[in-house]
Amino acid sequence: MTDDGQRPPARTRRLPRAVRERQILDAAVQVFSRHGYHAASMDEVSDVAGVSKPMIYAYLGAKEDLFAKCIGREAARLLEAVRTGVHAELPPDMQLWHGLRAFYRFVAEHREAWTVLHRQALTVGGQFAGEVNALRKRAIDLVAALVVSAGTRQGLGEAAEFSGPALAVALVGAAESLADWWLDHPDVSDGVLASWLMNLVWLGFNDLVEGKVWRPQ
Amino acid sequence: MTDDGQRPPARTRRLPRAVRERQILDAAVQVFSRHGYHAASMDEVSDVAGVSKPMIYAYLGAKEDLFAKCIGREAARLLEAVRTGVHAELPPDMQLWHGLRAFYRFVAEHREAWTVLHRQALTVGGQFAGEVNALRKRAIDLVAALVVSAGTRQGLGEAAEFSGPALAVALVGAAESLADWWLDHPDVSDGVLASWLMNLVWLGFNDLVEGKVWRPQ
Amino acid sequence: MTDDGQRPPARTRRLPRAVRERQILDAAVQVFSRHGYHAASMDEVSDVAGVSKPMIYAYLGAKEDLFAKCIGREAARLLEAVRTGVHAELPPDMQLWHGLRAFYRFVAEHREAWTVLHRQALTVGGQFAGEVNALRKRAIDLVAALVVSAGTRQGLGEAAEFSGPALAVALVGAAESLADWWLDHPDVSDGVLASWLMNLVWLGFNDLVEGKVWRPQ
Amino acid sequence: MTDDGQRPPARTRRLPRAVRERQILDAAVQVFSRHGYHAASMDEVSDVAGVSKPMIYAYLGAKEDLFAKCIGREAARLLEAVRTGVHAELPPDMQLWHGLRAFYRFVAEHREAWTVLHRQALTVGGQFAGEVNALRKRAIDLVAALVVSAGTRQGLGEAAEFSGPALAVALVGAAESLADWWLDHPDVSDGVLASWLMNLVWLGFNDLVEGKVWRPQ
């Protein structure tokens, strides 16, 4: 709907720096999401942005910097979206549910950003592990906090069958995996998607809280 | 003890083709796992393999082919490992549990293969989606079959709160995510890891089967 | 105390043209002396000068012109310094001695200018040979005149063992070489430096004048 | 007369590495001597060498390495030439004379090498000071040793009017300067050139040894 840099922005001239920077970042996210860090070329970024290469280097630095700035911006956006979606005054399960919905809405509305964050950032030899893992870690911590708060509230101790962080990791992985799946099945609403996960995870989690345990055999 | 291609294999001469091919593939997996598809160089592969570049091209084709063959071989190995681990005569939950353990054992024993399959193959812009997604799909289908068989056995229809494939996707994602997490927390046994997932997923799944449902509010 | 262009001159505005030109030239000499003609960048010059690049082009022309103007200004300064130092009414040896002292004083006080003149101007493939060689030639001619005047005064003809111009060239080379050496041994006074040269050259020269000659064997 | 890489060597194919390396170095010396380090382009080197750029990088490394190797090779050659020319069993003055002649012969026969060593290597911001200064220092030390040996042999102490190292520096500078001058006056023989210098320097030096001194006024 809004102009997100899909088409070369008509090669407008003499824009203020902030605007150009946004244009370039938009283009870069697009290109990186399509090809990944290494296969993306600065030439394509400059084409898509409708700006000559020297501007990119002048404003955003070398390719690595550019990528890092993409990651940084989109990570901040995603986190902000989730944070706004969660309502801290609600009970844990509702917080989780709203958070998931916000996450899926973001993925739906910013497919490219999500692709860059989820797929492309992993491949660059730990070079950008910092940026992305920080995001992931924050997400996991957030979930872990919810889980633990819910758990302790209901008297769940530290059991062999359960590990807060690991559970959070698994949940985040499941959520991400579903997000990817969703990209190819867009006919499901974000609410349904979130419900599925809640039904899978929350019910199981509640069983644990109540002392039910699955054991081999 | 086992030759994993760590050291250049002493530049032996006149080996039968099959052996050379294995040498090269081993080296390629190693190099791709370290740098990813694009950043990996054929020069490094040839160095690590202790084989000249023309041999690589003669035996395994261009870089793309080489990568595809890496993916193919490791995917087959992983699938084989899981298939061998699962005992089809057991009840679904035990099948799932054994499958997960086999999966984690494979990851532990073939970190490089897992890295190539999980991380590096994603970045190449859908070029190798075929190879990897096929594997993933087979894994998901396998899980989905288990889930559905268990579900139908207990009379669960197609409810709004539930989707077999999506459940499988989520489960696979959770398993993968935990695998990654495990790489940094190697002091947990594969059995424990698998148990965590079972407790998270299976219990929740059972609730669904029994008609329990989580709903917002 | 003196403004040597060390710090960006605070980006003052609306200065008269002559002042701006001096600012820019000072900066340019500094930058050229640090990096040489090719490695110097107009960006750095503009930064150091505290003036935008378009001003440089407007006032002093393209990079080549700028360099030529640097050379020209510093060459004129050096010549002026030497000319002022020499007292034409003195006998040749004293003229030479005072000239050398003036030269070394200039080098000490304008290291950057000297660097640009001596080192950087040589590398630009004869492009600025004109400017610099003119200076050098004037210096050599000046010395040669002294030498010849002293020689003819004492009846020295054109001998095989002697060539006025060549002697001058050698003397100038020795003086330059000592100047460079001096940059790393600043604890010697300009008088001492000049004395060394006089003792080396003048004595030898006098011997020649008197008919003494060194011959192989 | 001999093929020194003047013309592209007919693009011969599949030469052994050592030969190619020599070809490339020859071309590089030529190009660097024409344009200096910065203005020289790897493209031109590759053209002149009759070899594609990748070969240059494969065999001799990046531009900096290439330049350093040029300097290194030519410095070694020059030193070798001088060393061979000097006959250590002769008295100091004859050693100096033969050394100078050898030096001028080298300059005459390897103008390009001399240009690279003398002019171009100075401009590269001290980056190659190591290589070149080492050479210069060795030359100066060699001269200084001669001077000192001659001086002490005749009882000259450390006087204010005299400094061994400084004298050597001056002499080397004079020799270099004459070498440059010679490039434009090739009708003088190397013997004559060397004689001039000997007459200028050695006589003056002998005066000093004998206690004669020039003093201002």
Add this chain to the structure above:
DNA sequence: AATGAATGAGATTTCATTCAT
């Protein structure tokens, strides 16, 4: 008078790929 914004052109360097032996 002065400059932020902008770029065409060209530099170095790397890589996948193939001959010729």
Add this chain to the structure above:
DNA sequence: AATGAATGAAATCTCATTCAT
């Protein structure tokens, strides 16, 4: 069967220079 030698093509990045305000 095996490889050292070789390259076309393309990537990243920089710089001198100018426009539009």
